[in-house]
Amino acid sequence: MSELLNPEPKVIAFLCKWCSSNAADLAGVSRMKYPANVIPIETPCSGRVDPTYIFDSLDDGADGVIVAGCHPGECHYVVGNYKTMKRMILVKELAKQMGIEDERIRLEWISASEAKKFVTVMTEFIEKLKRLPPNPLRPEGLTQEVKH
């Protein structure tokens, strides 16, 4: 196992209200456990996640951003998640070009019944982020000179 470069990563999780947020609730009802590093932000649809939010999150110091929606073909709003799927490819590509590891950005399809998947994904993601250095854009990670 590689060393822990960032023992307490900060993660923003955008959860769609119909599937992934319900999966997170079900994880709670089932008393499953995962690290507390994730702050959830619920949106009606993963399609509501503007790509700029991902960069905003990174800019504001998130070590990782995860977008979770309904499985393809199961979107409550018919096709919202297909738009997300396309956008996320670009987001990752752009992140790489900006020098941000694309592992910091993750897209997952988690249906309302997949509490176990929700927990596994969150746990794995946080474990992975612990082994990456802190997000270089973290405000407190920057030296004064760079910041200003």
Next chain:
Amino acid sequence: MSEKEPHESKRIGVFVCHCGKNIADTVDVEEVAKDALSLPGVVYSNHSHYLCSEPGQKELQDDIRFNRLDSVVCACCSPTLHEETFRKACEDVGINRYEVEIANIREKCSWVHTDRRKATDKALKIIETKVEKALLNEALVPVSVEVNRNVLVVGAGITGIQTAIDMADAGFHVYLVEKSPTIGGHMAQLSTTFPTLDCSQCILSPKMSEIAHKENIELLTNTELISVSGFVGNFHVELKKNPRYVTTDCNLCGDCDDICPVIIPNEFEGGLGPRKAIYLPFPQAVPSLFTLDTENCLGIHPLVCSKCRDVCEQKAINYDMEEEIVEKNVGAIIIATGYDLYDISKIPEYEFGADIDVIDGIQFERLLNGAGPTGGEVLRPSDHKKPETVVFVQCVGSRDPEHHMAYCSKICCTYTGKHALLLKDQEPDAEVYVFYIDIRAAGRGYEEFIQRAQEKGVIYVRGKPSKIFREGDKTIVWAANTLTGERLEVEADMVVLAPAMIPSFDTKVLSSITKCSLDEYGFFKEAHVKLRPVESLVQGLFVAGAALSPKDIPESIAQGSAAAAKAIGLLSKPQLFHDPLVATVNSEICSGCKVCQSLCPYGAISFDEERKISLVKEILCQGCGTCVSACPSRALSLRNLTNQQIEKMIQTALKAEAR
């Protein structure tokens, strides 16, 4: 930046719930409530043992009044549980329901974490994000819309028939759509029904004729649903009515049937009897008219064959009938499309299709039926002799997660018992075997019914046959009795398989038309398996009967009535309210690029050619926000979840703790 900072004027209250120990065990509720008081805009905070209880709500209301709050953040369980409770409680003391936010610190925090410090910090973070959102929330008023009091029922088997009758009895106008030329579904094919052995047709046909004669039921046979637009209370549907080529002048004389030169296997008889290309599906068919099957007809071009038209004295046959698109406006839609049987020719070891003495349950029903191809006498298909040894096999394609369907088809145990019992009644000396995995005959009188079959001398063997094959004029069944461990070989005259029930073949298409999701097997999925068994997640769309999962007749009828009751409840409201959490356009910023238009699956975005800007039709918008995230000039916004709100939430969530 011109961002508004309205929190100067907002008076937010934060209420943290202990939920007994559910939250308080891992989250320091008192500390969270104390820290929340320092958040921007928060003028009051409190904590309560059970915020949702009557005293909890009372205290909340008193606090709102006393502190003149205009916005509330409840830190408690999931919004799916008590958002409505708290919105209602706050509304009662003058707070707009859209100024109430739920911070879920139970399912998404206290229940999933163990470290008290971390959980407490996270709970506060979640509350902080909601407070940021609350600062920018607007008081909104739902738009009220009129309700169309017509209803569409798709599928006219026993479930759809029941729904249509119940709705019509309650005074609603029903469009009953059926894809095939007659209503009745699978129940019309059955001989008798378990456990009372009522003649199936005798209990079904009165209901069928009720459909034909009720004034406020408009029956559309040969018709398919092809599109649905609109929203609850105001759906617009398109129906494709395929031509029957026979008009209502038909008097059922049957001259056309007599003269038609085409003979093909009759699907109603499970292929065990013949029919013509122009035919009456079965004597009790509704509508009571002949129908022309163009797939098998020599051609509706009179030069090829026009025998039926020429012989018809009523002049009821019209080859020029064309497909029609019928448009209707309805307030609710009920899907009752039923089931099909699993294609058991996919199970090569049972030789269904290859050996004609291996038949399925529906075919056996037809053999037992007095109106069937053998006049109710069980004769084996290959030589029309009375079978001396008959083997019934249950769970064919059911309960087999590795190869076929994982679920139990629920009705097979009881109907196989019925088959065996009726056969024994007919042929007391016949040797009758039933191979089963388990007997699942739950239902009033069902278990006793199976016992009756056993007492009659039907031999029940626990085990699933491994191979069924033809040898001379016998069909050999290899199996093992799993209770005794012995191997068995039965030389049968006839084998009857009980295939799995699967979703009817066009369920998938219907799912994409109606946006009602499917489960892993392709059945429609209900909104909640226990609490909302006939509703779908699409408001105003209901599903009933075997379209949801395998069901017997009483359950299907109960669900048909349940769906009708739900639809009646919905359509009886004087008005419906549309959630105002929708997209809006800032006409000053919109550049008219139309990117948003292509993204909206509801056609809610139109274009104002004069002003060259996009417009959102509030009543059509479902509030997904997909367009908002794509607007290059940020002219679009989602009410109470604006870009500014989300950005603030992100910032707050990531802000380093002050402690």
